[in-house]
Amino acid sequence: MNALRQLLPRWIKAYPRTQFTGDLLAGLIVTVLVIPQSLAYALLAGLPPQAGLYVSIFPVIAYALLGSSMTQAVGPVAITAIMTFTVLSPLETPGSPHYIALAASLSLLSGALILAFGLLRLGFLSQLLSRPVISGFISGSAVLIVISQFKLLLGVNASGATTWQLIYSLYENVSQARPITMLIGGVALLVLYSSRMWMPKALGRIGLSRQKAVILARLMPLLVVVAATLMVVEFDLDRTQGVAVVGRVQEGLASFTFFIPSLDSLKLLTVPAMILALIGMVQNITMAQALAIKRRERVDANSELVGLGTANIVAAFYGGMPVGGGLSRSAINVAAGAQSPLASIVSAIAMLCIVAAGTHWFSRLPLAVLAASIVIAAIGLIDIKAFRQAWSYDRADALALLGTGLGVLVLGLELGIALGIGLSLATLLLRASTPHIAVIGRIAGTEHFRNVDRHGVETIPGVLFLRIDESLFFGNLNAVESRLGTELEKAADLRDVVLIMSGVNRVDTTAMEVLSDINRDLASRNIRLHLAEVKGPVQDRLIYSPLWKALSGDVHLSANCAFEVLRPLASVPAPGPPD
């Protein structure tokens, strides 16, 4: 019971009344503004449009009560929508009853996984994904989303299991494009793009505050949707010009549908649910942290997961579509002045009222306009800057990013992210197996040691100071041995080798044995092996190893201690080997 009480949100216990008006207003603004994207992402996921409205009700309340972020808003989001579509569309016809059931199962499974991760405090598992891999995944998915919307913007039929098949199908059918649909879609794209790019700035220049400018800009999708719908109704464009519209929307509220997923769907959906959970976890925690930093608060990753997982489980039973922490939802929420999750609760109740009042208003909304708003949102997710920054900082990370993005496009979401994880692990191992090793010397007059190639330093003839900048493990001992061999060939009169272990954080069993071999090998040539700057945890282990007993030289506290001990010997002639 105490554990449950701990999960209760702090914000309810100490809610300041002064915040109430702000949260109320923010909640109402959010509700109105997110209607178009809720419909759009449900369609993107291959589900009936009202699903997007339904999951904007109870899952939002669940997250508000259990999550730890003050201003993050959950709901249908682009990435989880496209993931749902790409996972399920090869299995079933989008929109069919079985497809809808599978989407609900997917939401339940990934929600249960996220909840379990949160309760078991396994939030750190989201570390499996590096930022470049996440960025590549999101950018790749965004391109997929853009491609998937072309058929709606052109008003043609096109389908395909893979990206290439879809593009080819579009190419084959492009001659049947409907001009009025294209016009509506094109105008919507133009208006939305310029409102996203220029409006906040332009409104700022005429004196509006940043917050109001953001809200007005975010209002544009709703205005475009309303205008387009009115035009369709006025000129009967859907019946006379074949402009595709949302069509029959289930009227009123849905009822809760509780179910247990079948064994078959468990088999089909476990891997996709794991990927969905992983991506959802990472995106949610990253965004919650970014939002919290702005408010100088901290988020607890594990209660974030409890909130997100529960929201998805609730979504499975009411609406049947996975939800996530939405970038644009949260931005609207913050801009509208939300101070606590109460804003989300208000928004959920308002959405409940809207849905109850009637959804037939949406039935003649042209799909091309929703497609345009999806495309604009998706373009906003493509992060070229992340690639440029990774490229200038670390080529391997940039390649992992690019590989993940292209992998998502060419191989699909699952193989794409697997490729990304594989690339980042391979980079990690490759780096660790080619350690930086430096011959070092003392900067005259100090106790500091630096690379002899980078700095003018003192050295002792016959003594080699070698600093290994890597933990020693089975994968990089060849490199160490071969570098040592090279240095031994360079200096024929070597008497002492000092390994500076300041960068060695671990020495595994293989490394300990190879060091013992090296020690024996050097001893047979009358060269002593010393260790210096051995870290506490490394020494704790080595002290009981055969290496410690057999070591021909000494263990020195620091490179400087070794330098002082070995220097005087250099002035007297070295003793010959015993006969």
Add this chain to the structure above:
Amino acid sequence: MNALRQLLPRWIKAYPRTQFTGDLLAGLIVTVLVIPQSLAYALLAGLPPQAGLYVSIFPVIAYALLGSSMTQAVGPVAITAIMTFTVLSPLETPGSPHYIALAASLSLLSGALILAFGLLRLGFLSQLLSRPVISGFISGSAVLIVISQFKLLLGVNASGATTWQLIYSLYENVSQARPITMLIGGVALLVLYSSRMWMPKALGRIGLSRQKAVILARLMPLLVVVAATLMVVEFDLDRTQGVAVVGRVQEGLASFTFFIPSLDSLKLLTVPAMILALIGMVQNITMAQALAIKRRERVDANSELVGLGTANIVAAFYGGMPVGGGLSRSAINVAAGAQSPLASIVSAIAMLCIVAAGTHWFSRLPLAVLAASIVIAAIGLIDIKAFRQAWSYDRADALALLGTGLGVLVLGLELGIALGIGLSLATLLLRASTPHIAVIGRIAGTEHFRNVDRHGVETIPGVLFLRIDESLFFGNLNAVESRLGTELEKAADLRDVVLIMSGVNRVDTTAMEVLSDINRDLASRNIRLHLAEVKGPVQDRLIYSPLWKALSGDVHLSANCAFEVLRPLASVPAPGPPD
């Protein structure tokens, strides 16, 4: 052409005549002594016994000419024999013509792989296997070998694709065990075991040199084989008592059989050949290095691989059985006084003569005796000490060893080694993602910094010195952030955080971004972030990153420099945050 000339062995160019008698004698001794194990390992591999003799001829010459080890002897070995059997016996009936053809293809494929690795200088790939994994693999295989020989020692029929099936089959048929066969096998086991364990010591005590004692001990298998064969012939045990014998052995020399493996066998054998190649490479290089260290020589891993690869290709065409660097062969070779690969060439020629003279001598050799010699050799490969040492040094490595060994027994050779590699990589990642982080302070009167928990050290109030003993990458940033959070909570009046980067060998893109986040987060609390002891290669990258520009504190050459700079400020009151 120059490349080929470089591959020619140095030892031929500068062969000292004085070595000739020694090499000649050693070669002859080796030939006689390895006959029983050559027959035994061929049978272990599921091949006709003479295959073991054939591959002791031309492959040995190929290795002698191309390898780099002076005293290593190649030939049929226990590990490759059991690998051949376990890989091929599920595909075909051992001993059948197709089985024999598959064994030759396996030898060809793994030889070609090893040769390619050597020519492409990819010998470092053998680093994929840590010593505990290799040790676990060999011990597990050795237990498999022992189990596989029980049926011959008992004289019963037993078969099974998996270890458990084999054991169950043995259990079912144990009532049909033949007493005379068991007697012969038991006596052979006893004699061979005591000769291996006690003879060298006992002979040493009565004044024999170590070398002679080893050779006499190694002579025992041959004596046991001869004695057992004579007994079978004398008492007609094979015909009257059902004692299983080698049976018809192909008379005289084989001819070379050149072939190109079929596409089907390529498909079946590629993965097994890769594992065979990997294990062969590792075992060969490890043993060649151990032998070379004793002679104060160096081996070149890549020419070792060229030698071993060519030997296996030749073995594919003459004898048709994979070969490797043999532990007991090499031991005999060294003990017999071999100084150069000429000893191996002599041994190959002698074997050629023996085979040409007639192999019918071996046809009435009882299998139980060969099984006994295999069991004794296999028991010698089970390395309990390696497990004990790993356990006392590093539990995770010990578990990888145990996992590999049990994996080999329970899941088979391929999955066993895959499990081992998986376990060692997982250990590596797990260790790297739980870095050692220490709050450090200065040892009074020195410039040395140590863990505040381990040593009595000076600290500065309001300044936190945190040393991270691990490269920073996407997998361990949560740990760093959470430790930093804990330390921030402990010290409410913190003004400066100094990250000591002496153990940080790399900072990947994710880590650079997270450090930037931490910097921003700390700045918002009026805490400055400093870096100290940043390594050259790390600094080279960071200098162009957003972190470098945004860093709220300074970059110090050493922890001591940071200490000196930050100390004076502590005596004056800290300035309040700007209003």
